[in-house]
Amino acid sequence: MASTTVISGTAARWNDLATRNQLVGFGDFTLRGAGQVMFQNNPVTGLLFLLGITWGAFAEHLPQVAIGAWLAVIVSSLTAVVLRLDKVSMRSGLYGYNGVLVGCAVPTFLHNDATMWVWVVIGSIASVIVMLAVTNVVEAWGVSALTFPFVLTSWFLLLSAYAFANTPVTGIGPAAFAQQASATAAQANWTISAVLEAIFAGVSQVFLINNAITGIIFVIALVASSSWAGGFALFGSAVALVFTQLVGANGSNVEAGLFAFSAVLTAIALGSVFYEPSWPVLIYTTFGVIFTVIVQAAMDMLLVPLGIPTLTAPFVFATWLFLLPKLDLTRSRRATVTTQAAS
Amino acid sequence: MASTTVISGTAARWNDLATRNQLVGFGDFTLRGAGQVMFQNNPVTGLLFLLGITWGAFAEHLPQVAIGAWLAVIVSSLTAVVLRLDKVSMRSGLYGYNGVLVGCAVPTFLHNDATMWVWVVIGSIASVIVMLAVTNVVEAWGVSALTFPFVLTSWFLLLSAYAFANTPVTGIGPAAFAQQASATAAQANWTISAVLEAIFAGVSQVFLINNAITGIIFVIALVASSSWAGGFALFGSAVALVFTQLVGANGSNVEAGLFAFSAVLTAIALGSVFYEPSWPVLIYTTFGVIFTVIVQAAMDMLLVPLGIPTLTAPFVFATWLFLLPKLDLTRSRRATVTTQAAS
């Protein structure tokens, strides 16, 4: 109780400072931008996400991914300031969450030289414009843009990189035809620690990091804002793991969390953001997570001949399909201001 | 006259029974779900469709396609009941027609083992959710979802199957680059019986069956509900046959009705459902059918590198493009309750 009071006192002082001091205010909504990747309008969550990315990027010997994330979220926030966008949405971090993902994705898949950084900056700026465009399109149906602006912007950046000599693609490809998965490749050695590592790697892959410690930091970051969000993140990753093993997915991809990151986001979105947790919602979310894993696998096959990754598109498409029916499952939308639904 | 009176008396008693008895009511709208694949809100049509599928599936030594169709239409209808969806739409069969098609498509293209049946059940449930989602999106423009929920759900299921060892794809693929069709492959031996077989096969392929007798059963099923629908089905198939022969399509694909099934659906939709039959409508429908065949060929080429079939997507896209202009061709929409336009 005492510690809760201390925390809420600190939070109140921080919010007060962010309102009065423009630089603190900028830092505040930039961090909230990172937090909004998993729907959390919370600067502490955002800061922990960025620290988790930094840890994982250095552990993978890809420091450029950490630098990209920090640079991109700042450039995106600056773009929103320069374009004088809606203040409420800006302060909720809604113009930063696509940028931070662009900043993780571009250095993960392109060779680390000068033009790559131009791509990061162009992508961060463009992600804000695409966010406005996508929001204006989908708000007619009462759904939010989710991470589709990140996906669309990054697909353009990564596909175009094949056409230019100064932006070699190194983290994926080359393009090939999809092949039927073999039973041999599906085998994995599931010790308890391997299962836990895979579950947390699934969470860390939301930011394109394959690192269980980063996954643990992310879950702590979520719990700092919402215990339900943290719980559903782990639930989504676990359901994806079990389902993919039952149907014979590639074992090393399962271990790397590559079937789970979209499922994690769907689980948070359906289970804790757009519906209030309840038994019917849990059943609906579980089915939504399984459907997300099928869409993930389908889009992996779809993009193999193009040599680009799905990014979080499977989460976006599956979650849209499960929100658009507007089913009444003791449902109550949160105030749009504090989620990605605002515009 | 006497027999018409008998039929309408029987129909009245059936409808009365379906309202009073929940099990009969469930059977009634499940059969109507099968009928709605070709826009007929009629349980007799639906029953004949399912019998035609059963005949053709056994004739092709693919009994799993028949079982899939029956299972899927029941699971879809049950899903609608469990989700407590709109009663009027439910009783018109609007939550069953995508499911029955999923139940035909999955066993046609995946190897017949345990996980395939899991795919059928997941697909049948998902088809209802996707139906609600697609309807909510497209009703803004005054068009109905057509069979797009089936197409989208099945594309996800079939593409994802390549990624899993337990769901081998056998009925299509492997992925390849599209090649220019050759004049040699375009040759076919068009006796009168071959022409008739191809026309009826085009109708039977609406449910992914290649069997002229099934096609005849389907036409009888249509006539039981609407003579115009039966006539336009044959007209669409015949126009597709003539056009594809003129431009040099692959002869054995033409014989198998693979250029005709989308044309059949476009012809029924434009000629008898969304417009009242008339001379201007006939001309517009004929052009729409030719355009559908072009879209069919285009999408065949589009999907060859992915190793998945077009399903009825060419019908959906072409019919949307021809309905969206909302041209006044002595046009009168039917009541939305009795067609797929309801939601």
Place this chain on the structure above:
Amino acid sequence: MASTTVISGTAARWNDLATRNQLVGFGDFTLRGAGQVMFQNNPVTGLLFLLGITWGAFAEHLPQVAIGAWLAVIVSSLTAVVLRLDKVSMRSGLYGYNGVLVGCAVPTFLHNDATMWVWVVIGSIASVIVMLAVTNVVEAWGVSALTFPFVLTSWFLLLSAYAFANTPVTGIGPAAFAQQASATAAQANWTISAVLEAIFAGVSQVFLINNAITGIIFVIALVASSSWAGGFALFGSAVALVFTQLVGANGSNVEAGLFAFSAVLTAIALGSVFYEPSWPVLIYTTFGVIFTVIVQAAMDMLLVPLGIPTLTAPFVFATWLFLLPKLDLTRSRRATVTTQAAS
């Protein structure tokens, strides 16, 4: 001043004649259809566009491209008359600009024999129906169809051509996997005359012509209607040239204007049509042009495995993304009647 008076006097007499004489009226809006490809509701601009196409087509020894353009714009206009479409839109040329592009594209990419001309006629008619459909979809968001009806119709026509023996594809393909561009291929010998030729070729490629003189005629045609439009066309082509050289695009494709034509259209649209020229608009337009070049390169890679060209899709998608945010940059939309926004 004197010559301006003469010109406006002639224009007034022409408009008067076009209202009274049905044949002159038909010629008037057919020419305006050609002009609307670059947003100019002006018969002189349209006539000069058609003459520029004719010059370039004969210079490339592809007279069928010129014949296709003239034939298609007439067939499209006739289709609008037969369908009794909205008179104001018709007289502004809004039912002709997609057709004229279909008439350039089909003869550029298909072998010149009888069936190719059937494709041109089907495509010209279909482009009007697709124009109505696309307009009805996108007007909900306050944007116009741009050249998407042309793109969609032509993609169907060109992809389907692979499936038919009588419509061999010759101008593009065969399908292949995208490869990383090499530094060697990026080299080009940029003399001043080569730079100028490439800039004007970029303008001429809007109508799929690779000819600097055609490009000069097109710029003159634009200036006859709007100096800003002419200036932004050259600006867009120049920015595309500089950007693609900096990032290492294929040199001979840059020389042929293949990275510039979509950029030219984006520059005209953002810089002079949907916004009033100003410094903030110039900055926004420049970023939009760079983004268009990235989308152009991305879509080139996307379509390599399908063996079809991007056409003006990169312009359409980038311009939609930059218009949908509805940013206030001292912006004022022109009256919808005189631009492609009308319906």
